Amino acid sequence: MTTEEIITSLERAWNAGDGEAWAANFAEDVDFVDVVGRIQRGRATIARESQKIFDTIYRGSRLELRQVSSRPLGGGFDLVHSETVMSIPAGPLAGEQRAVQTMLVHDGRVAAFHNTIKGDIASFTGHDPDLAARSPQEWDS
Numbered sequence: 041m042t043t044e045e046i047i048t049s050l051e052r053a054w055n056a057g058d059g060e061a062w063a064a065n066f067a068e069d070v071d072f073v074d075v076v077g078r079i080q081r082g083r084a085t086i087a088r089e090s091q092k093i094f095d096t097i098y099r100g101s102r103l104e105l106r107q108v109s110s111r112p113l114g115g116g117f118d119l120v121h122s123e124t125v126m127s128i129p130a131g132p133l134a135g136e137q138r139a140v141q142t143m144l145v146h147d148g149r150v151a152a153f154h155n156t157i158k159g160d161i162a163s164f165t166g167h168d169p170d171l172a173a174r175s176p177q178e179w180d181s
Contacts, residue, residue, distance in 0.1 A: 041063070041148040043120050047105050059091030066181040067149040075139060075157045101128045110141075118145045 041049065046065050046124055053061035063086040066072065072080040108121040120143040128134050137157060144152040 043107065043110050043118060043145055045174070046143075046148070046150060047122060051103055051105040054094075054101070054105075057094035057099070059087045059089075059094055062090045062094075063087035063148055067069045068152065069145065070150060070151055071152050073154040075155050097131055097133055098126070098128060101126050113144075116146055117151070119143075120145055124157065 049065050050062065053065070063083045066083050066086055068083050070081070070083060070086065072086050074080060074089070080089055080161075104125045106123055108123055110118050110120045113119050122141045122143065124139045124141065126137045126139070128137060139155055139157045141156070142152075142154045143150050
């Protein structure tokens with residue numbers, strides 16, 4: 041699959057609440073870092089864990105996924121960044137959630153995936169206006 045086809049397939053699988061279809065986009069031996077920092081290894085694990093969230097906290101959610109950038113790394117690998125907007129209709133996470141993803145794509149499958157929720161810089165810095173105004177590289181000065 042091309043990167044565009046993978047992104048379309050991921051979005052379609054999420055919106056169908058189908059863990060098997062979601063996981064089909066990943067290499068058999070994929071490493072997947074989810075939004076809470078757990079490392080999930082292997083397509084079967086991703087299928088199982090995804091179905092759990094599709095059936096519970098993300099039931100009925102709608103995902104919009106778009107590619108931000110892609111560049112070849114050599115050896116048939118592409119580094120892909122994407123953004124998502126998820127609408128969650130009910131439950132403890134109801135509302136809109138935004139995230140960014142980093143994918144390493146090889147042979148038409150995602151070989152590595154890292155998902156990070158976009159957060160508010162003011163909350164992250166404890167509402168310290170001086171710290172929030174700095175770039176992360178300046179935080180230790």
